[in-house]
Amino acid sequence: MADFEDQSGSESEESLVTHRELQEAFSRGALKPGLNIVLEGKKKALNNVDGLKQCLSEFKQHLEWVERLDVTLAQASNIISPTLSQTPDKASPDPEDDFQREMSFYHQAQAAVLTALPQLHHLKVPTRRPDDYFAEMAKTDQQMQKIRQKLRSKQAAMEKSEKAKQLRALRKYGKKVQIEVLQKRQKEKATMLNAVKKYQKGLSDKLDFLDGEHPPPRGKKEGAGGQRVKKGPNAKRRYKNQKFGFGGKKKGSKWNTRESHDDVSSFRAKVAHNKVSGKAGKKGFNKRPGKKMRQKMKSRAG
Template identity: 35%
Template sequence: MAPPGKESSFLEEDLMEDDYIESESESGSEEEERDVKLVEPSKNAIFNRDGLIEKLNDITWPEDVEWVHRLSIDIDQEKEVDVNDDLARELAFYTQALEGTRQAFEKLQSMGLPFLRPSDYYAEMVKTDVHMEKVKGRLLAEKKKIEEAEERKKAREAKRLAKEIQAEKLKERAKQKKQEIEAVKKWRKQRQRNGFPETGKDSELDLAFEDGKAFERSNKKRPGVSPGDRSGGKARQGGGFKGKKGKNREFRNSKFGFGGGKGLKKQNTAETTNDLRGFNQGSAAGNKKRKR
């Protein structure tokens, strides 16, 4: 064999390789590191096909060697795999392995050789138990994480649903009330038309229903009542028997509360924020001065 390649030792080869690369330096592509290769094949690359085949014949095992010695299986890939698509690539490898194993197992089965490890066969494994424990721990942790996330999601969903249901219910209730009022009105009209005598009691009753608003709690705030006042402004009106206590006391009681929890007493509302009476205007000027 007379290969075009030079006689090169281990070290020489590298030097050679380096300056061969040097000449090619401009044509390098700038992909990410692991996929970089020359755009076009370099011309002076050696390819000694005869030498390769000769070498191959030199080292191959005799052809009649049984398959069990070799245990190798060729699998045809149906289509080209895109290297940069990790998922597709791994899937291709997986299917190759799976297909190969299937074929191999069929062969082994037809030869009558045992190939599956019996469940009571214990032997040293490639990965230690300690390591497998770690792997298991990681898997469990991952699972837990997922479950927790799932739970949180579910809770959120439930909350949303409950809100919706509550709104629905309120609507329903309002509707019902309206209907009832309507019914009563109708009934009253009918009664009037029928000419029933109106007793005093009845008129009183009717008055209560007059415009149907008796059932609704008025949303309007009573004017003088501060938002946190638990007495609903009644403390301000004052009981007649407490004549001794002055107006001041009553006012303070209504404003600051008298007994009871603090609850919502200290919250701002639109009214309180717009109320600037409590501020001393002079002090604002002072602030300005201080700023300067």
């Protein structure tokens, strides 16, 4: 209840203050008809140079330059931008162009560094960080450890994904090669079976398919010069020749020739007409009778 009474009292005081201000404004003639108060104009800002200098002297600290490291330069004139239409000595970047604005900041900072470095060297202040330099980081070690772990987990996930992609690609390639090998084997098997069938039917007398040698396709029996290619013996014949030796010509060995026909030195008339005397001759004439004769002989004996 006490808080409510205090709040109501403060509201009544505020309302009295506002009534008094309204009465004073009415007595001055500042109140005009309407809901809004028309302002006469903006308040003019005063450039109090002496007051500003006095405030600056109050908080300004007279320190050496090495403690302040402040460098004040004019606008850098070596701004290189192909979109600038002004001359290099009087170049001013367009504030609406983000690229020109950022390049002007960069060149201004570069000019300031080039101006400050000789002064630091003159004061024998090192400008390069030594190898054993230690500085307190803005982030704690635990936070950096979490970041490292997160980066490592991301890198491991990326490596795992890349490895999985490579395995999938290898599997696809392996399947493709396997299919090609199976197709090749099936084709060779079909070719061999076809050659075996031809050999069994007597359509071919070659066994080159047993040695893995395939005969040339039809229509390609001629050499490069258009001459007919002479074929040698097949694999089976070559193997037998290597094992048993070449026995000479067999076919046509009993054919008569002009010389063999004229040569009668080995002719024996008695041998040729079975007129050999003695036991050998008797044996030659003691031939077995025929079937009918044997049956007659059996019937007579019976």
